[in-house]
Amino acid sequence: MEAGGVGLALQARAAGFGSSRHRGGLQAPTGSLRVADPAGPAVAVRARGSKPVAPLRLRAKKSSGGHENSHNSVDEALLLKRKSEEVLFYLNGRCIYLVGMMGSGKSTVGKIMSEVLGYSFFDSDKLVEQAVGMPSVAQIFKVHSEAFFRDNESSVLRDLSSMRRLVVATGGGAVIRPINWRYMKRGLSVWLDVPLDALARRIAKVGTASRPLLDQPSGDPYAMAFSKLSMLAQQRGDAYANADVRVSLEEIACKQGHDDVSKLTPTDIAIESLHKIESFVIEHTADSSASDAQAESQIQRIQTL
Numbered sequence: 001m002e003a004g005g006v007g008l009a010l011q012a013r014a015a016g017f018g019s020s021r022h023r024g025g026l027q028a029p030t031g032s033l034r035v036a037d038p039a040g041p042a043v044a045v046r047a048r049g050s051k052p053v054a055p056l057r058l059r060a061k062k063s064s065g066g067h068e069n070s071h072n073s074v075d076e077a078l079l080l081k082r083k084s085e086e087v088l089f090y091l092n093g094r095c096i097y098l099v100g101m102m103g104s105g106k107s108t109v110g111k112i113m114s115e116v117l118g119y120s121f122f123d124s125d126k127l128v129e130q131a132v133g134m135p136s137v138a139q140i141f142k143v144h145s146e147a148f149f150r151d152n153e154s155s156v157l158r159d160l161s162s163m164r165r166l167v168v169a170t171g172g173g174a175v176i177r178p179i180n181w182r183y184m185k186r187g188l189s190v191w192l193d194v195p196l197d198a199l200a201r202r203i204a205k206v207g208t209a210s211r212p213l214l215d216q217p218s219g220d221p222y223a224m225a226f227s228k229l230s231m232l233a234q235q236r237g238d239a240y241a242n243a244d245v246r247v248s249l250e251e252i253a254c255k256q257g258h259d260d261v262s263k264l265t266p267t268d269i270a271i272e273s274l275h276k277i278e279s280f281v282i283e284h285t286a287d288s289s290a291s292d293a294q295a296e297s298q299i300q301r302i303q304t305l
């Protein structure tokens with residue numbers, strides 16, 4: 001199933017936000033996964049020449065609606081910081097895997113979470129590109145095949161799963177292979193559940209060229225994205241629901257009294273994700289041997305689907 005020998009030289013850049021420091025990822029493939037100290041602090045896994053994790057800067061900017069700004073207010077930034085400190089205690093170095101459809105905000109929200117937690121951020125699509133030595137997922141699909149991409153995606157997730165203190169934005173389709181769940185269940189998985197209409201709006205705004213499963217030479221970008229996303233959602237059934245935690249944007253919007261999920265900032269979503277992670281971990285660490293058994297039986301169930 002998995003690609004053989006897709007080695008990764010893990011040189012994570014400490015995740016930043018709002019700058020080129022964002023581009024967490026690997027250097028060109030150079031052999032096996034190397035981490036100086038997998039259990040050590042996030043600064044132990046950073047790119048050659050990159051700077052250590054920058055302290056959280058509170059930015060009090062009004063949202064433009066385009067989400068160039070990560071936080072709406074100082075209050076929101078403080079809430080995020082406070083929640084991350086509580087969650088860190090319970091996480092005990094466990095990795096966080098964000099799953100969800102294309103455009104659900106895994107990369108955007110993941111970077112915010114990694115910054116506040118002092119974790120390193122990885123985007124599994126980028127890691128596959130680097131491991132294969134191609135500039136884009138679209139090109140990998142074109143030159144090789146989706147199956148080839150999926151094999152490499154599994155290899156990347158396997159390599160990441162041996163590490164600690166990472167936030168991983170997984171590829172939108174990573175949930176379809178049961179073996180990937182075995183890897184992701186070594187950490188905590190979070191499903192960003194975003195209505196298809198909002199996904200299609202986001203994707204239409206930036207275009208579909210980088211997303212081969214949605215790319216369409218002509219037609220209305222929103223309508224095309226919506227119809228393809230609907231099809232994928234149907235094919236994937238409840239694969240996303242295998243995640244430990246579900247973060248529903250509709251639920252957050254409802255709690256905040258908004259009629260539209262587009263009012264939510266990535267920070268709102270990061271806060272809710274941390275909150276849900278905390279509840280999940282508290283609930284499942286009461287009896288850790290029972291929860292290990294639960295996780296194993298869940299993996300067995302996924303594998304037989």
Ligand SMILES: Nc1ncnc2c1ncn2[C@@H]1O[C@H](COP(=O)(O)OP(=O)(O)OP(=O)(O)O)[C@@H](O)[C@H]1O
Binds near residue numbers: 107108202
């Ligand atoms: N809360 C939000 N509100 C509005 N737009 C958002 C929000 N979060 C992310 N976006 C925008 O939606 C687009 C997709 O976000 P992002 O790349 O983070 O998603 P993704 O889940 O990583 O997608 P992919 O699976 O394709 O990598 C980006 O243009 C991003 O700026």
Ligand SMILES: O=C(O)C1=C[C@@H](O)[C@@H](O)[C@H](O)C1
Binds near residue numbers: 125212213
């Ligand atoms: O949903 C999917 O199947 C995909 C999502 C992207 O993140 C990429 O992993 C790729 O374009 C496939």
Ligand SMILES: [Mg+2]
Binds near residue numbers: 106123169
């Ligand atoms: Mg992404």
